[in-house]
Amino acid sequence: MAGRIAEYRIFLAEFRRNFRTTGAILPSGRGLSSALARFVKQSSLDRPRRILEVGPGTGAVTRHLVRHLGSNDQLDLVELNTSFVECLNERFRSDPEFQPAADRARVLHCPVEELPADVKYDAIVSGLPLNNFAVAEVEHLLGVLRRLAAPEATLSFFEYMAIRRIKSTISGRAERTRLQGIGQIMGRLLADHEIHRDPIWANIPPAWVHHVRF
Ligand SMILES: C[S@@+](CC[C@H](N)C(=O)[O-])C[C@H]1O[C@@H](n2cnc3c(N)ncnc32)[C@H](O)[C@@H]1O
Numbered sequence: 050m051a052g053r054i055a056e057y058r059i060f061l062a063e064f065r066r067n068f069r070t071t072g073a074i075l076p077s078g079r080g081l082s083s084a085l086a087r088f089v090k091q092s093s094l095d096r097p098r099r100i101l102e103v104g105p106g107t108g109a110v111t112r113h114l115v116r117h118l119g120s121n122d123q124l125d126l127v128e129l130n131t132s133f134v135e136c137l138n139e140r141f142r143s144d145p146e147f148q149p150a151a152d153r154a155r156v157l158h159c160p161v162e163e164l165p166a167d168v169k170y171d172a173i174v175s176g177l178p179l180n181n182f183a184v185a186e187v188e189h190l191l192g193v194l195r196r197l198a199a200p201e202a203t204l205s206f207f208e209y210m211a212i213r214r215i216k217s218t219i220s221g222r223a224e225r226t227r228l229q230g231i232g233q234i235m236g237r238l239l240a241d242h243e244i245h246r247d248p249i250w251a252n253i254p255p256a257w258v259h260h261v262r263f
Contacts, residue, residue, distance in 0.1 A: 052144070056107045059136055063106075067130060072178020076109035077252075081207060084247040084258040085174050086113035088203040094171060097121035101197060103161045104128060104176035107136050108147065114174065115150035124154040125170070127161045134158045162193050169199035175206040180213060184230035191238065195263050203244070204261050208235070209254045 057075055064071045077085070089100055090113075097119060105111045105126045118124055128134050134156055141151040157164070161177070173194055179187050194204055213228040220228070242261035249256045 056109075056136070059132055060107055063130055063132055069181050070129065070178070071106070072181050076107050077176070077207070078109075078249075081249045081252045081256055081258065082110040082113050084249055085110045085176075085205050085207060086117060087245070087247065087258070088205055088260060089114050089172050089174065090117045092119075092172070097123070098171040099169065099199070100124045101164075101170040101173045102126045102176070103173065103194070104178075105137060105156075106130075106133050106176060108140050110174060110176060111137070111140075112146055115147055115154065118150050118153055120153075122153060124150065125157055125168075126154065127157045127159060127164060129158070129160045131158070161190070161197075164193075164197060166196045168197070169202070170197055171199050171202050173198060173202060173204045175204065177206065179206075179235075180208065180216070180228070180231060182231075184227055184234065187231050187234055191234065198263050201262065204263070205258060207249075207256045207258045209252075209256050210248075212254070 060071070060076050061074060064074050092098060100114060100118070100122060102111055102114060102124065105128050111126060114124060126137060128137065137156045140147040141154060141156070142148070175194060177190060179190065182190070198204060213232050217225045217228050238261060239259060242263055243259055244262050245260040247258040249258060
């Protein structure tokens with residue numbers, strides 16, 4: 050419990066300091082985190098997997114990923130925020146849930162855009178707060194994730210339900226245009242590539258977890 054409160058404190062501090070890139074007040078809850086891990090839990094591959102988590106924050110989703118890591122799988126966590134990186138490294142050192150996976154996990158302290166494009170992942174789980182970014186950035190980031198995906202890889206990510214519609218009603222014209230642009234990119238991505246979606250009603254606010262295959 051004390052650990053959970055410390056985690057919330059770090060997250061809230063980073064939300065205040067780096068609102069745009071942190072994108073949420075608190076770490077994802079259990080239902081949302083578990084749904085994001087769906088395609089790491091159920092794998093049809095009969096070889097070791099490379100798994101990438103983008104924007105792990107304090108490790109709310111990572112906790113679910115490490116439980117389902119095979120003995121020869123590799124998990125890379127890419128995070129740009131220094132406080133979150135320190136928190137994650139500490140987790141792999143001393144948290145009993147994370148420690149068993151420490152030999153197969155790497156915390157990479159950089160933006161996902163800087164990962165080498167020649168390493169490909171079988172499953173990508175993203176916590177990126179795409180709705181906070183400019184349209185061109187969203188397009189670029191989705192291109193980066195696509196480049197990092199191995200053939201048949203899955204990409205799992207979430208968005209709060211109706212968030213763009215709700216934000217649009219209270220925003221000025223420039224912001225509405227930005228949100229519409231992101232909506233169009235998302236609409237195309239999901240129409241062409243979505244293979245499954247999980248509604249997470251118990252989350253505050255409720256969220257969709259989207260799973261796509263490129
Ligand atoms: C909404 S939080 C999600 C945190 C965690 N996955 C969770 O669900 O609780 C977004 C995370 O993405 C990270 N982030 C934002 N932009 C990033 C980028 N370009 N590369 C890597 N991480 C990024 C933030 O620092 C933050 O940890």
